[in-house]
Amino acid sequence: MWRLIPLFAVMTYLLTGCGDPTLSALKPKGPVAEEQLFLMKLSLFIMIFVVIVVFAIYLYVLVRFRKRKGDNSIPKQVEGNHVLEIIWTVIPILLLLVLAVPTVSYTFKHSTNYTKDKDAVHVKVTAHQFWWQFEYPELGIATAQELVIPKDKKIAFELVSADVSHAFWVPSLGGKIDTNPGISNTLYLQADEIATFQGRCTELCGASHALMNFSVVSKSQADFDAWVTKMKTPASVPATAQKGEELFKENCMTCHAVNANGPGVAPNLKGFADRDTVAGILEHTPEKMELWIHNPQEQKPGNKMPAFGKEAGGKLDDAQIKDIVNYLQTLK
């Protein structure tokens, strides 16, 4: 009975569901994640079988062989039992063999390198403290924080880090891989649905490791092609945003590019107006943008962008920051 109390608590908890459909590895949205979930379930069922056998013997033994009052007899001193010992050596070996076959097969399957495959979309990922850069070498465009992919297509990633080790993880689409400085890794994922998925950094990389989020937007092939064309066309700046553009050129342009034709030392802002988040973590509203420009350290400790707000030691007043935000919203 005593063992059931935590179990009930846990069951209640489990009934609340298996997580956010854009973040949970238990709700796969692509073939890689699905096959990985199959492996998880297969191993889990084998292991639950083992756990049930052990728990059953365990509970039986604890109840049946507890010392009764007044019984001072000496139990038989059993040395061992060869038959039993062989059984509990051989059965686990067989269970593990069952597990080993799909293990090896999927390990090879999911390590296939598709970066040279003509049908796959090739994306070069560079991890930075604490943001993500995505380049499409064949398409000649680059973006940051929000990866856009066509659905039903293999996305072949080539991943590297610009500073310390990070790890690239989109649970809904499949497992992760580390980004190491100087050595590139490969990975492929595929989305079956049109949706926005959550991405996380899973290797401790410094003060804002917890805030190094990104997202993956999967689109239909036609929408993806339209997005590519749009990324290649420079945004037109309306007259109302020209003041902001001037300020942006003066203050921000040294780090942030606004054309999608190349990477930079800070996130590329081409298409920024269409993104869902600011810096991967804040809501995409003008207020949050102002908050961020005013003092980025408040929002993401340890990132490399200096504070621009006057109160935080920067050189821009509130009106100037508003102008820049105004301009940023035209970067479609």
Next chain:
Amino acid sequence: MAHSHTAKRYSGLMDWLTTVDHKKIGILYLIAGGFFFLVGGLEAILIRIQLAYPDQHIFIGDTFNQLTTMHGTTMIFFAAMPVIFAFMNAVVPLQIGARDVAFPFVNALGFWLFFLGGVLMNTSWFLGGAPDAGWTGYAPLSTITDASSATTLQHNIMGTDFYVLGLQIAGIGTLIGGINFLVTIINMRAPGLTYMRLPMFTWTAFITSGLIVLAFPAITVALVELMFDRIFGGAFFDAARGGNNVLWEHLFWIFGHPEVYILILPAFGIISEIVSTFSKKRLFGYSSMVFATVLIGFLGFMVWVHHMFTTGLGPVANSIFSIATMAIAVPTGVKIFNWLFTLWGGQIRFTTANVFATAFIPTFVMGGTTGVMLAIPDADFQYHDTYFVVAHFHYVIVGGLVLGLFAGMYYWWPKMFGRMLSETLGKIHFWFFFIGFHLTFFPQHFLGLMGMPRRVFTYQPGHDLEMGNLISTVGAFLMGIGTIVFLINIISTWAKPKTAVADPWDGRSLEWAIPSPAPEYNFKQTPLVRGLDALWKEKMAGNKEMIPAEPIGSIHMPSPSILPLTMSLGLFIAGFGFMYEHYIVVGIGMAVTLISMFLRSVYDDHGWHIEPEELEDKGGRA
């Protein structure tokens, strides 16, 4: 007999600073390890407070990284390891019928090196901030020393120096401790005590010592290289200058994985002793148990890459290490079933020690099964560095090792201190700790699968992670209450007189043949061992005590010495010199150590003797 014994004795604090007695060193290890356990536990509570709700701002950014780094490093190196050494010191010589370990001086040196290494690392809290690159210290995060980038990155650049030097000093202590116990168990067994008659705890201590000797050099090399990168501008792990950060990962885990078995094997030993004693039966399948222990130790060296499946080593390496990892489940399973069948048909008494020991079995099985799940590289791509892993290793280390250590404490406390711990408080301790443990870590499996990476200082609301984290924090507090109850138990029983009898549990091995606490010389006469479970065998043959293997004679004892402490202090001082790059301080520290070593070498110390007459009045209760 020419040497007087009275001149060599100290009392009070000096006695503890100069002792070379394995029993006192065991107590020192227990106190120091217990202290660091409380420190690491406090850090864990602070971590759980920050994570109780989403988007909290209590310990964020680098502060949080310092907490997790110090929690992990402290718990593994400065809490779990020393408490294991406490038991090895307190119990192994008694179980093999020896009067001390092979090298009592080295034993004391090992303790002081560990202790001062731990102190050095923890002084970082007061000297600008603690290490913050994780207990695994992955390069290049751990090699950042550029002060200008530190300001922008909010990264505590000095911190990792404390990690590098603290672990190096403590590592020497652990390494020589391992050598000492290997030699002790090989050379100092009582007559008749063959290897296949060794108590299970001694067997596991033996294998663990072997693993220490083979695994610690790997971390030593890694730490020296890291020290060169940090202090002398080396480039072992710097990709830009031809180094390779994956090298650190390999070296760390070539040590790190055997370390897991260094920790868990002695717990297996403790459980084997307790389960057998309290079911009044000999250990089921003793030979297969020994074989399984050796096999686990052996395979433990061939699986380190399962910590690096996502590093990008490719499917061939991943598959090989995956199969090797799964193979470990087989000998581990053998152990589980042997314990169950030791209990089977027994007369099980649920003392606190046995409650902890029997609770260990299902908990460890749960941790072991998630271990097999993690061994599948492709699935590990999803688990790796998430809370699933956090749940798994806390199930084996807390649910396995710590439950085992608590069981060992309740079991051997009378032998170490001459007092029994309260059974009532013990049961309260157990329930708080056990329920708290499962509440803390069971939900973490799901948090990981639902997308929560490990080592994050916060998570965003609206991703279904709130409930699991809150339950986890509540559980952590229950574990904290359990630990406080344990402290109350220690303090309240401390006030009572030393009334423990020699053999309070109807024990089976040699340590229960001598008074509690064990006299300074352990055995008045070296016992003759006539089979497995030596004492039990004599009891069954109707003998009240062991048959002596020698006549009563004068007993040779090692002299106490302050030199182990001064040698360690020298390295402690030199450590600070290296960190602050004051090479004069390095010189002073090294001089203290080298002079101590010189003194140790030139002064012949023949020890002292306890004469038979003195044995009679002191060993009267034996």
